[in-house]
Amino acid sequence: MSTLTELVAAHTKLSGQEVDHLQRVVAEWQMLADLSFADFMLWIPLPEEDTAAPAEETRFLCVAQARPTTAPTAHPEDAVGSIVTEPEHAPLRRAVADRRICREEEPRWHQGIPVRRETIPVYRDSRVVAVLSRDTNLAVARVPSPLEIAYLGGAADLCQMIADGTFPSPDSTADTQTNPRVGDGLIRLDTGGRVVFASPNALSAYHRMGHAADLVGAVLSNVTRPLARDPFDASEVVKRIKAALDGKPSLRMELEAGGAAMLLRALPLRPRGAPAGALVLVRDVTEVKRRDRALITKDATIREIHHRVKNNLQTVAALLRLQSRRTPNEEARKALGESMRRVTSIALVHETLSLSVDERLDLDEVVDRVIPMMTDVAITESKVTVRREGTFGVINSALATPLVLVLTELVHNAISHAFAPGARGEVVLLANRSAGWLEVTVLDDGRGLPKGFSLERSKGLGLQIVRTLVESELDASLSMRPRAPIGTEAVLRVPLLRN
Missing domain, CATH: 3.30.450.20 (PAS domain)
Structure with a gap:
């Protein structure tokens, strides 16, 4: 269904200020509907060039609709987007022409329901830009009570202020989620x-x-x-x-x-x-405030946990670095270095989550902090640069840690195996995100995959970790293939909409 702004933009030439005023009216009109015990619909007169009908048969487009919570609706059907001509709804044109609230003398029948209609011109900057129709379901007999009289009196005053152009005020901001009703x-x-x-x-x-x-x-x-x-x-x-x-x-x-x-x-x-x-x-809002305070306390506790986990992981990484420096065996030193890198990647995720107001993080920020760490590794083994293209966007924490680990392993794998020692090259993290998927391609311009390479049969620890995380944590797919004219590309496809 099109929104008010889309319908107005497609069918009229109203200015931005006039559309903003209509948005303010719509933001307030659930209150008007409840006070009036009536349905409200917002009608826009269509420009004459949009219709071949004579001027006395002006067409009106319904761009918004509200139903009361205090009375039965007069319009069970959805009228937004419908167009009517003036002979069908004469009070709409009278409200525009006379610039005053008009009321039908006799109820009319709509889908077997007797309905009384009033039309209220929406006045803005010395002209009528729209018409509100207030349709009351007369099928249910109502006995006037002090509450109903007070409600209807308040509604009458506010509707007259709409016709005067003084309500809603540009200085007021209606929050339909939290405002009192x-x-x-x-x-x-x-x-x-x-x-x-x-x-x-x-x-x-x-x-x-x-x-x-x-x-x-x-x-x-x-x-x-x-x-x-x-x-x-x-x-x-x-x-x-x-x-x-x-x-x-x-x-x-x-x-x-x-x-x-x-x-x-x-x-x-x-x-x-x-x-x-x-x-x-x-x-x-006493109970709402109590729940908000509980959520704030819980959120602060979660952030503190992430902060402490990050500190502990950084301590582990420092111990691994210290042990690596003291180990004479080259193979053991390399294994400790890889473990340190993995622990540091996880620590970066927890550090970002400790600063987040919810359990979501900006993956671009994390990847941009991991890339320099990858570049440091590249400096010791070859002359390879690492960079990011595209936007990963915001993801939830359940995906963050395994995804960052997978990307770290794939980049490290490209640096370690695609280039000879001292060779120059480039590794690119290419992100492409849609509503339901995040596709990341790790590209390199190195020497390509070895003959007979199979991702499923690879014995390397890094790729084994990647396969496990892709299948068990991300529910994703991964493929590795030669890149033309040279190099390799690894394509990771992660679903973002998970049950």
Whole structure:
């Protein structure tokens, strides 16, 4: 399914600022849908050059859709991407032409459901750039309650502000993942900051913060200030409530009181520019904060473990280096050097993970740190340079250690066997990544594979380690073949999407 931005770009000539405004509207409209007990759809009038229809039959494209969580939907079908003509939906064109909210006098039937539609012009920079339709399912009889009246009153004011071009404000940023929602708790304030309605969830949230009495009739800032644990937070939340009453948009803030953690967000209400109080959304995030703290502690512990493992491995590598220097036997010294190199490669992975905020790492960073180590080996045996081409990207820690070991062994194998002592040459690590695969090719311009070479029958320790890791840890495939005109290429293909 195409996104709002893709549909608007493909069918209209709206400016970037106008598209940004539509994105802000969509970011807020789940709140509008819940307050209205209605479906919302965002319609864009198509330019006349895109249609052969006469002007009185303007076509409208649906670019986004939201359903309420507080009432049955009026549109069980997905309407995004559909195009309608004006005779089918006359209120859409009237909203554009009259620049005001239009309401159908009589309900219409849609897929056997009686629906009442209102259309709200989305005003931006002195012109209507889109139309919101608010469609209410009338099949379920509703008895007006204080909650429903308060919800609908808040929705009416916010919809009028959309038609005025004052909501959402460019200064506000809606986070649909963490912002308080209507069902979490809603408080309506009058122009003096006094509570005229508090939903049961909002009242429960304040009870958890330590306020035992009812909220209705109280000045919310006066109630909230003494509850806050931190005086700075108390002053800040009062400041934001008063700013909303003055018509200024407010970002959400977190407040800790009475052992509970709350998110509060104040929304100014100024339909047609006249002060009408504010809406305050409250969300209890006490349990979320507790889980976050547990995850932070766990994450810090994991990073500390990686740090200690790295230190221990570096100690082992230093001991191997010391033993290598004291060993008179050349073969034993070489074996100790190879072991030191392998241990150092693993230590580099753990060092990177100790600095990561999650169990993922940038493999380019690790490979770029391993390459100088490979070059040091090359200097002692031949005059070979090692370099990387392409991007490995970010991978999870389960793949990191075996993959780095395999790459280290393949590069070392190329340096040790592809070139005569003192010969010049080059080894290239070529990375090619797609959504599901990472393909790495180790290329050299050396003397090629020996006659009768078989990867499966090779007795070398390095290639045996590679085969074991490729099959058991990476679930990957590896092939080695001659490279034209000279040299060898080893191709490693690793799946990134694993069960």
